[in-house]
Amino acid sequence: MRNYWRKGMSHAIVALCAGAVLLALVPLALILFYVLKQGVSAISWTFFTHTPAQIGDPAGGMANGIVGSLIVTGLGALFAIPVGVIAGVYASEYRGTRFAAAVRFAADTLNGVPSIVIGVFAYGVVVLPFQRFSAFAGGFALGIMMLPLVMRTTEELLLLVPPTLREGALALGATRARAVFTVVLPAALPGIVTGILLALARVAGETAPLLFTSLNNAYFSTDPRQPISTLTVQVYTFATSPYPEWHRQAWAGALVLVALVLSCSLLARIATARMEKLQRGA
Amino acid sequence: MRTDDIGFRVSTGLFGALLIAVVGGIAVVLYTDAVSAIEKFGWQFWQTEIWDPIAGEFGARPFIWGTLYSAVLALLIAAPIALGIAIFISELCPAWLRRPLVFLTELLAAIPSIVYGLWGIFVLVPFTRQLEAATPPWMKALPLFSGPPLGLGMLSAAILLAIMVVPFSSSVAREVLKAVPQAQREAAYALGATRWEAIRMALFYARTGIIGSIMLGFGRALGETMAVTMVIGNTPQVSTSLYAPQYTMAAVIANEFAEAADKLHLHALVEIGLVLFIITLAVNVLSRTFIWSLSNPGRAIRRKVRPAAVAEPA
Numbered sequence: 001m002r003n004y005w006r007k008g009m010s011h012a013i014v015a016l017c018a019g020a021v022l023l024a025l026v027p028l029a030l031i032l033f034y035v036l037k038q039g040v041s042a043i044s045w046t047f048f049t050h051t052p053a054q055i056g057d058p059a060g061g062m063a064n065g066i067v068g069s070l071i072v073t074g075l076g077a078l079f080a081i082p083v084g085v086i087a088g089v090y091a092s093e094y095r096g097t098r099f100a101a102a103v104r105f106a107a108d109t110l111n112g113v114p115s116i117v118i119g120v121f122a123y124g125v126v127v128l129p130f131q132r133f134s135a136f137a138g139g140f141a142l143g144i145m146m147l148p149l150v151m152r153t154t155e156e157l158l159l160l161v162p163p164t165l166r167e168g169a170l171a172l173g174a175t176r177a178r179a180v181f182t183v184v185l186p187a188a189l190p191g192i193v194t195g196i197l198l199a200l201a202r203v204a205g206e207t208a209p210l211l212f213t214s215l216n217n218a219y220f221s222t223d224p225r226q227p228i229s230t231l232t233v234q235v236y237t238f239a240t241s242p243y244p245e246w247h248r249q250a251w252a253g254a255l256v257l258v259a260l261v262l263s264c265s266l267l268a269r270i271a272t273a274r275m276e277k278l279q280r281g282a
Numbered sequence: 283m284r285t286d287d288i289g290f291r292v293s294t295g296l297f298g299a300l301l302i303a304v305v306g307g308i309a310v311v312l313y314t315d316a317v318s319a320i321e322k323f324g325w326q327f328w329q330t331e332i333w334d335p336i337a338g339e340f341g342a343r344p345f346i347w348g349t350l351y352s353a354v355l356a357l358l359i360a361a362p363i364a365l366g367i368a369i370f371i372s373e374l375c376p377a378w379l380r381r382p383l384v385f386l387t388e389l390l391a392a393i394p395s396i397v398y399g400l401w402g403i404f405v406l407v408p409f410t411r412q413l414e415a416a417t418p419p420w421m422k423a424l425p426l427f428s429g430p431p432l433g434l435g436m437l438s439a440a441i442l443l444a445i446m447v448v449p450f451s452s453s454v455a456r457e458v459l460k461a462v463p464q465a466q467r468e469a470a471y472a473l474g475a476t477r478w479e480a481i482r483m484a485l486f487y488a489r490t491g492i493i494g495s496i497m498l499g500f501g502r503a504l505g506e507t508m509a510v511t512m513v514i515g516n517t518p519q520v521s522t523s524l525y526a527p528q529y530t531m532a533a534v535i536a537n538e539f540a541e542a543a544d545k546l547h548l549h550a551l552v553e554i555g556l557v558l559f560i561i562t563l564a565v566n567v568l569s570r571t572f573i574w575s576l577s578n579p580g581r582a583i584r585r586k587v588r589p590a591a592v593a594e595p596a
Contacts, residue, residue, distance in 0.1 A: 124312070177289075
């Protein structure tokens with residue numbers, strides 16, 4: 001009798017766990033469905049070539065937002081990638097040390113800081129001193145968000161490189177710096193690039209840190225010293241407006257964002273699968 | 283050690299130090315920008331409920347209430363689901379299904395917050411409004427379900443937050459379960475345990491890490507901005523009602539920061555940001571400690587499983 005109860009309990013829990021998976025996949029399916037349905041009907045060529053139109057004019061687009069997002073994300077990547085990669089090199093090369101542990105801890109902490117707080121920080125560091133909202137400030141905020149992502153990926157991928165490679169370089173008389181930068185880092189490069197791509201996609205989808213750093217701009221601008229429109233902030237502005245016309249545009253913007261994320265994730269998955277295959281082969 | 287190694291170590295170490303400097307810098311910058319508000323209002327700031335920037339009244343209690351309440355509610359929904367997913371993927375599911383499931387849950391984590399918000403406004407909020415409108419009268423009598431069915435409010439925010447937190451917590455919990463030695467499960471099976479009983483053993487073994495993963499999700503929920511801002515209704519009031527429109531710390535910063543005209547308003551918002559930073563920092567550090575204590579095998583073995591290690595065949 002007791003065994004029936006135990007087995008029944010076990011089956012019930014297994015079913016509940018499977019149910020949890022299905023339950024989580026429902027919103028994913030719903031979100032993808034709605035973004036696809038509403039986005040596809042709203043998107044058109046003008047979306048990519050025009051700036052936001054006045055209400056009532058259906059010919060508007062988010063060309064300035066798309067370019068702006070690229071600029072702001074690019075500005076962030078400009079300093080986040082070198083700093084993150086080199087910090088990652090340090091953390092993996094000297095992994096046993098206390099300082100490396102501190103760096104890792106700082107990265108994890110930074111990763112947990114809410115994006116809106118990063119925005120307030122960027123406001124204090126870049127906007128206040130220069131007395132103006134600018135693409136620079138937005139880029140700074142996004143760069144700060146990228147830093148821990150890039151650093152941790154670099155570190156983790158460097159640890160995957162077989163030690164024999166490094167030892168070979170060292171045995172040939174290379175200095176540590178040389179062994180790292182000409183042998184170990186190149187060996188991990190495909191993976192690191194993938195990781196950076198994912199980090200880029202993630203911060204490009206950020207809105208909160210841009211609201212009061214790069215602000216928004218109704219016009220086409222590429223000047224990093226001026227406020228700039230970004231895809232995400234534009235979607236936010238349109239989504240919270242009362243105009244159905246603008247809601248359609250917001251869905252189109254969401255479609256572009258989701259397409260970006262989806263393609264990056266797929267690319268990363270293919271790349272990691274290939275990496276794993278290589279490692280198994282080696 | 284050769285001399286060039288020291289140069290390499292120091293120069294790369296400087297870049298690492300930059301990350302530490304950024305975390306410290308955030309604390310310093312937020313504090314210096316908030317200090318005038320902190321000095322002016324003191325504790326009063328967190329105890330009063332009136333938020334009226336035009337009249338110069340700043341009471342931040344509704345925001346901290348909204349942030350904590352929404353995050354706790356989201357956690358109540360998300361924790362069992364996240365745990366179920368982690369258990370299913372790491373313990374139960376057939377090998378061929380594992381990768382696709384991991385990919386799908388990670389996709390859920392990768393969707394930008396603004397897209398969740400957009401979906402929330404146009405799909406979730408109308409749905410919860412219907413749900414709220416269909417509430418039977420005896421339920422409406424309870425304070426938890428009182429108020430008009432607006433849709434925009436705590437319930438929508440909690441559901442949306444839960445959806446966003448689930449993939450995050452479940453992926454950490456999955457990693458934690460992966461760190462449980464296979465011998466633990468085998469021992470349970472050898473003693474005649476059912477599947478669930480063996481899983482329960484693994485869960486117990488990984489308990490600190492599991493708590494850590496849930497807390498990490500909690501930290502995420504506390505700081506989530508866009509999606510919550512778009513569905514919570516943005517009304518500064520302290521209410522236990524799920525149907526009431528409320529406000530969060532992150533949301534008020536997002537809404538008012540760019541338009542804060544006078545200095546005091548701005549500094550009050552920065553103070554809210556500072557406290558949000560401190561709360562999320564504490565939650566994150568605590569949860570990382572939990573997870574780390576488990577994934578650091580040396581310590582785990584020394585502390586917990588020495589008797590089991592003795593029993594293992596040499």
